[in-house]
Amino acid sequence: MRELRYREALREAMLEEMERDDRVFLMGEEVGHYQGAYKVSEGLLDKFGERRVIDTPIAEAGFAGVGIGAAMVGLRPIIEFMTWNFSFVAFDQIISNAAKVHQMSAGEIDVPIVFRGPNGAAKQVGSQHSHSAAPFYTHIPGLYVVQPSTPRDAKGLLKSAIRSNNPVVFLEGETLYGVQGEVPDEGVEELIPIGESRLARPGADCTIVTWGRPYYTVLAAAERLAAEGIECEVIDPRTLRPLDTTLMVQSVKKTNRCVVVHEHWPYGGPGAEIVDRLQREAFDYLDAPLERVTGLDVPMPYALNLEDKVLPTEDRVIDAVKRVSYSK
Amino acid sequence: MGVLVPNKDDLLRQYRTMMVIRRFEEEAARHYAKGNIGGFLHLYIGQEAIAVAAAEVLEDRDYIFQTYRDHGIALARGMSVNAAMAELFGKDTGCSRGLGGSMHFFDVQRGFLGGWAIVGGHLALAAGTAFKSKYAGEDRVTICFFGDGSTNIGGFHEAMSLAGLWKLPVVFVCENNQYAMGTPLERTSPLKDLSIKAKGYGMVGDRLEGHDVEVVQEHIAEAVARARSGEGPTFIEIQTYRFRGHSMSDPAKYRSRTELEQRKQQDPVVLVRERLIGLGVDEHALDDIDIEIDEEIDAAVRFADESPPAREDVMMNTVLAPEGGS
């Protein structure tokens, strides 16, 4: 396998799907001439032209709605939000329209659309630009919510999202675009199904469920814990809605303890959902209360010293693992 | 509009403020490159005449809103360079105690109600403070700045609709710097003249070039007077240009050197300087002002550097306001 950056993997997914299917187009702010605010769509305008790579004015509710309308009658739009923070002005389109049309029309109308873009805190971009958007969207029946952590998952899941007949909220990592990782060779098509979790690291002592940016924090913490003799098993849900708990439950049955690590706020959201399901599905196997390591329950401050406190850290992960392991 | 009669003292003061903004921004760019400032940093270089003109016109009691490109108006309104620089450095002594950063300057004492970072989001807030003025019978005008790229979003339309309907005492100033991030105006709007949008909201529209601080003052003064006298809002489109990229992470490859150089021929700071010299002000006197400003900015950097970091307790205690007393 070759190595690609996360952003390149996403670009390949769009490129391949646009080559495969003329109904697929990309629309958003700065996706064309500027080559993408985060360079994810670099080169796509040259390849596909202005008919299929469409720069929009700053009008998220407008172009999200245009995408939904086009999808209702047969196109397969990829709508890029420059960041997910700006999806909130298009919230109504996603919640009230994209997620509802299929059932409102008694199953007559499909909405095959992907909303994608960078999600989560970056570095010091402040409270209005640092949202982890998953909880807002995982709440909604009628949507899929995907949040890939690695380049391989990014590519394989985006391809599946584009081929899906339903609206997909596709949350990329603003800080993950430069991450490098293995991706199947050119010509080897991999579609990673929506709704399947993945074992990221095997281990017998403690299960950690994590995704997105903290995925890398957790893997680093797991190495440090291994040096102390605690082997963590790391599971990445990859899709947050629908949520696949199969691997998590299997793992907890083996390790008897579990820590869930996520960037979003602690109140509700997929983090709380996972904990709720595990306590029911693996109750008899738990030797310790389930723990969560989360972004702190505050709007994101600008100052770096405070941002570092708000986001999950290796030390907080290690402390939590040790607490559920009753080890010092 | 009356004939321009430049007043030397006024112009000197305005030159000074414009230079403070210019030097502040240049120094901020340097410290961003050094890593002392993080996040997004949007500079006001090239647009200084607008903020300075507005600050000249407004009364202390008036309210001001701006986008993330907010250093210029904050400084023009009288925020100290120390508080501004310390905010960029993420320090407790900053104007938002290090919690806001470049995009979220606040100076409530001076009626500066923030830098806002979601395009279009603050226009309705400005209509809201204007609503309060009307509600309470207060003589306070609100002025709200935003970019050319912000005139296509729903937030713009709804705020303008309400302000027009209720004849609120607010002045909407569109700083048309020709680009929304990397996209030139001709690719974001079918209109060449944005000010005609005013008509659709039943308010007065105005349009002007923004490099001459005195001209800008006249136009803003007229709109503010209209608001103050209860005749409702105005939408002003001010043509301007930013000499730097959209933010520090934008290399601005979408425009040519020639275009930039041509625009720099209309540098608002240079224009005022030349006018002052024309009015008989000694160049050395202006150089002395420049040196004084350099020292002020250097001192602000030292102040920011030596200030204590932003505080965790402040972060925790500012999520919600304390209850009681209502």
Ligand SMILES: Cc1ncc(C[n+]2csc(CCOP(=O)(O)OP(=O)(O)O)c2C)c(N)n1
């Ligand atoms: C709703 C929303 N969408 C997108 C963005 C990202 N963004 C920030 S500034 C900007 C361009 C704004 O251009 P303009 O309104 O002309 O203001 P300028 O920066 O030129 O002063 C964009 C697209 C945002 N902040 N908010």
Ligand SMILES: [Mg+2]
């Ligand atoms: Mg602009």
